[in-house]
Amino acid sequence: MGTKRIPQATTKRLPLYYRFLRNYADAGVQRISSSELSEAMKIDAATIRRDFSHFGALGRKGYGYDVDSLLQFFRETLDQDEETNVALIGVGSLGNAFLKYNFQKIHNTKIVVAFDPKAPYDGEERNHIPIYPPDRLEEKILELGIEMVILTVPKRVAQELTDRLAQTGVKGILNFTPERLAVPDTIRIQSIDLSGELQTLIYLIKNDVKDSQMN
Incomplete structure (x- = not known):
């Protein structure tokens, strides 16, 4: 551009x-x-x-x-001819959905590694994607040259993990936590607050009803 x-x-x-x-x-x-x-x-x-x-x-x-x-x-x-490898941090309900969705490889984006506290140190596979504990975060991100991360972790650990990611050369974070994350200028962040978006939708629907009742 x-x-x-x-x-x-x-x-x-x-x-x-x-x-x-x-x-x-x-x-x-x-x-x-x-x-x-x-x-x-x-x-x-x-x-x-x-x-x-x-x-x-x-x-x-x-x-x-x-x-x-x-x-x-x-x-x-949009660099669609170049595949983007992504790391997923947090394999709860939302993270699992991402692992399953990954097979579609929409827009040449592919999750190649995931991290979760319940994973064994040597890793385990789910949907053909290796999952490691957060202790191996820096090691694997550097090894795989990951530049983009999807963050689906509890709010209480989101900033701590983001601070660690900032030391690895990651360039982008897609944040699905409600936490407003502080990042250095070297990292782009897109935050998607699902509960906030839902509240906005409810507000808009209710106001549409009010408007129709007034007309």
């Missing part, structure tokens, strides 16, 4: 664009307009054109967008 700063909202939509474009390419569609993408994705056409404009001239006026060219652009932008 070069040195140009891309808005965070645009960045979050990039994987969504890639997924829809891949579906169109698989269906044999050769070109598509922003209005057609808008209708399929339920995103305003002006937003799509603005998002794409951050990356230069991706389409032609009166023609729209070449699906294969656009797909290749987003594949390169």
Whole structure:
């Protein structure tokens, strides 16, 4: 993406664009307009054109967008041709779900190692993925060259583990704990508070009901 700063909202939509474009390419569609993408994705056409404009001239006026060219652009932008190895820390209910989901290898991302306090020192396999105790965290992350981690651990140990990860060269953490983690500038962090998202959804639904009762 070069040195140009891309808005965070645009960045979050990039994987969504890639997924829809891949579906169109698989269906044999050769070109598509922003209005057609808008209708399929339920995103305003002006937003799509603005998002794409951050990356230069991706389409032609009166023609729209070449699906294969656009797909290749987003594949390169999102590094889809390069497999990303991920470590999972915490193999509870949510962690187990990730281990099972891993087989799909969506977006060239693959969990190659996991860590859990109940695992034996020499490791054990689950869904063909080795699981080790946290004592071997630094050793295995360095050995496997892991740069991205999914964190699904209890809140009380989240920051301690994050501090340890910061010493290993990890570049990104997907945080599923409610803890607001402090990280150095060398690490990108995305936090997903499932309970918070659920509360927001409940609030929006209740306000939709209130609005409909007032109208």
